[in-house]
Amino acid sequence: MLPSSLPRDLSPWGMFLSAVVPVKIVMVGLAFASLATWTVWLAKTVELWTAKRLARRSFATLAKATSLRAAAKELAPERSPVARFVAAAVGEADRSDGLAPEGVKDRAATLLSRIEAQAGRAILRGTGVLATVGATAPFVGLFGTVWGIMDSFIGISRTNTTNLAVVAPGIAEALLATAMGLIAAIPAVVMYNGFARAITGYRAQLGDAAAEVLRHLSRDLDREAFPQKEDASIVHLRQSAE
Numbered sequence: 001m002l003p004s005s006l007p008r009d010l011s012p013w014g015m016f017l018s019a020v021v022p023v024k025i026v027m028v029g030l031a032f033a034s035l036a037t038w039t040v041w042l043a044k045t046v047e048l049w050t051a052k053r054l055a056r057r058s059f060a061t062l063a064k065a066t067s068l069r070a071a072a073k074e075l076a077p078e079r080s081p082v083a084r085f086v087a088a089a090v091g092e093a094d095r096s097d098g099l100a101p102e103g104v105k106d107r108a109a110t111l112l113s114r115i116e117a118q119a120g121r122a123i124l125r126g127t128g129v130l131a132t133v134g135a136t137a138p139f140v141g142l143f144g145t146v147w148g149i150m151d152s153f154i155g156i157s158r159t160n161t162t163n164l165a166v167v168a169p170g171i172a173e174a175l176l177a178t179a180m181g182l183i184a185a186i187p188a189v190v191m192y193n194g195f196a197r198a199i200t201g202y203r204a205q206l207g208d209a210a211a212e213v214l215r216h217l218s219r220d221l222d223r224e225a226f227p228q229k230e231d232a233s234i235v236h237l238r239q240s241a242e
Contacts, residue, residue: 019173020151026144026177033133033140034184040126041191048198051080051123055205058082062209067223068093068216081119082209085112089217101221108217112210120203127195134188141181148174 019027058080065071072090075083089108096104152170 015173015176023144023148023177027180030180030184037133037188040129044126052202054080059209062212068220081206084115085213089213116206123199130188130192134185137181137185141178144177145174
């Protein structure tokens with residue numbers, strides 16, 4: 001780097017324009033990573049808020065229902081995991097008509113666990129970008145810093161001087177890459193941790209809803225079995241009387 005090419009504008013924008021091409025590429029990539037981070041944050045915030053609100057409303061409807069089929073009718077217009085829980089349990093009960101209640105409950109529990117896992121995977125989409133940016137952005141910025149410092153030392157060797165005014169601008173440009181890496185990484189890590197806690201709470205809501213569905217299913221199966229037992233006892237009493 002020759003003295004005549006040293007930047008006079010040491011603002012962040014001026015240092016970016018005066019940086020060597022590899023450092024510019026690093027900084028542009030980090031700027032896009034930061035933009036992607038904030039885009040994911042906005043999209044996932046809206047998605048999580050909507051999903052949690054819908055889950056709370058569906059759970060309240062499910063808890064107030066007198067039976068699983070009544071809950072299925074009320075939740076039919078909704079496209080929430082809780083509505084899928086109810087529909088799956090009702091479908092399993094219909095397909096298992098006449099079979100042992102315990103088997104019906106076990107099969108329904110397995111089906112609900114898979115639906116819950118699928119909903120958990122769906123809500124996790126996009127958070128991997130935050131984890132990737134948070135883990136790699138500091139190292140990408142460090143790469144730009146190392147490259148910029150190497151270029152500064154090459155400039156020192158070409159000018160045959162150790163004057164600080166010669167080397168300082170190049171080092172400042174290099175350190176700007178590290179600063180941008182940290183600017184991209186720190187919010188990404190904070191957002192990822194926040195979403196991880198929020199998603200854990202959402203999955204707990206789904207677990208509560210699945211348990212409520214199984215309670216309704218068990219209650220409905222017992223209601224269907226109780227009249228049969230009552231009829232059998234009445235027949236037995238009649239036979240004894242005769």
